[in-house]
Amino acid sequence: MARRAHDYDEDDVRVRPGRRGSRPRTRRRPAHEDACTGFVTAVDRGRYRCLVAGGTAGERPVTAMRARELGRKGVVVGDRVALVGDVSGAPDTLARIVRVEPRTSALRRTADDTDPFERIIVANAGRLVIVTALADPEPRPRMIDRQLVAAYDAGMEPLLCLTKADLADPAGLVAAYAPLGVPAVVTRRGGDLGELRDHLAGHTSVLVGHSGVGKSTLVNALVPDAERAVSHVNAVTGRGRHTSSSALALELPGGDGWIIDTPGVRSFGLAHVEPENVINAFEDLAAGAAERCPPHCDHFQEDCGLDGWVAEGHASRARLDSLRRLLASRDGEPDTTDTRDT
Template identity: 85%
Template structure:
């Protein structure tokens, strides 16, 4: 049998098969989308985004959009300012793409619980957090109020305490608890005048947060007559309301005098993402004392905290320090409500 010839191969003899992604060189450069149209996200529903786009000649149109692949894992939430490409006509059965999320001025966040490391942005670019709580039916839950206050301070949002159902109980006791914080408040009753509340909402983008059954959706329907938000009754056995709003939605106030963003009722508000330093920053009269008197890594809850001395010298009130510590203790993994 003749010996087998061994051929010498060089690189010209080898055929390189392109991979599935094609042979075009990869690049980190992304399309600039300079012709993208700006919009405001008003609702999110199962991967589809309702975006309000301003018309060139005035007025607005609503565009349905999806999130472009190039955004990666970056989320899009109600309140986001975004850039759209594709079919932005807003005609039925058309779909645009969100290719860019503009920098946020604020982001209201929460976690599932105090041990969950993954935070979730609920709403973006709001400047006021309206904490809605009933004075009765269901009973107020100061723990949940405290937690939402912490979330407002962390997000850099102004808090507003809105007490509903004043026809069933007096607000004095609850207001006394939050008076040292200087949190503005409004008190409403069923069928009552909402002029004071409208004054606080005028010209602002406000998020309404509260546990189920406090009358949040009832307020929204009164403020925006065509909102048609579903309302619920409180369970007579558990004393809790039933979730009726399943997702956040932004609604423009009549006359274009601001926006309110209604959110689903909550029963807990995880704060695993919040650092104690962010909370004390909201207390100007105590933050300076912490910087000057507290030992390193002071959590302001243990003995040896310099704030006790600071208050004793008259630089701040004892009630303010007690309120701060109540808020900080809500970060320590205690009860969620």
């Protein structure tokens, strides 16, 4: 006789185990309270080189990978991270990065001015060193302006480092950026770097610049055992070849700060930058913008209140002209002083 449905019991049913467990999923994640803190010094193909405090033995290098619980959160050079797993630093060991600590700053750029996806270059740096050659290759003011905008947006202090002063006079470029209050250091091949060292002491500084300006040469002089590859400028195109393929953090001799060398770039997109983040870096002009400018003023329109603010002597015309030049650079306006592509 056929059995009715309600006559079946658990012995008559075969449960086929699924691919996933039957335990309900939870958003709770391990706290990893025993995790140790590391400082990311290099990133290479999904592996992260970190420095971990080693007690009396000092800091030790540890290689790590990203843990699944990080999700899509990126890890960049300069990040402070929490590490678990094998943090001994022994050969062929691999730790896991389970947490990225809150960042004090993040230097960002986009591929171009229309790209909505921003990329964080380095984190937790306080100073942006804009390295520019005075010749071979020729300086690119528009690139300098864009990097200044990125520094102001990130809340970093900019420093202009002009290299190869033995080939050209730095006076004109120094004067062009004097109204912005940006300090400038001038170097020459084989010259003394004492002034630059003084600016870097006690800070974590990022060196940026397009290819061939001498960043790697500076790094090798500042950190003698860095052994960064050095390139030459192409005589036909006037451009340098990329010799640094990834960012690298290096400790200055005597533990007196860090420098982060970055790959040479030929473009610096600013699609992510809001004008307010730029003007707020100019306290004398920011006050006038808040008091006199109409809502959503782009500071180029006829009723911009900054012109009257300057006319009354609250700020200099040179400062306002420099600010507008930076904002024009952010908006992709052409720069007639630089005919090469960016």
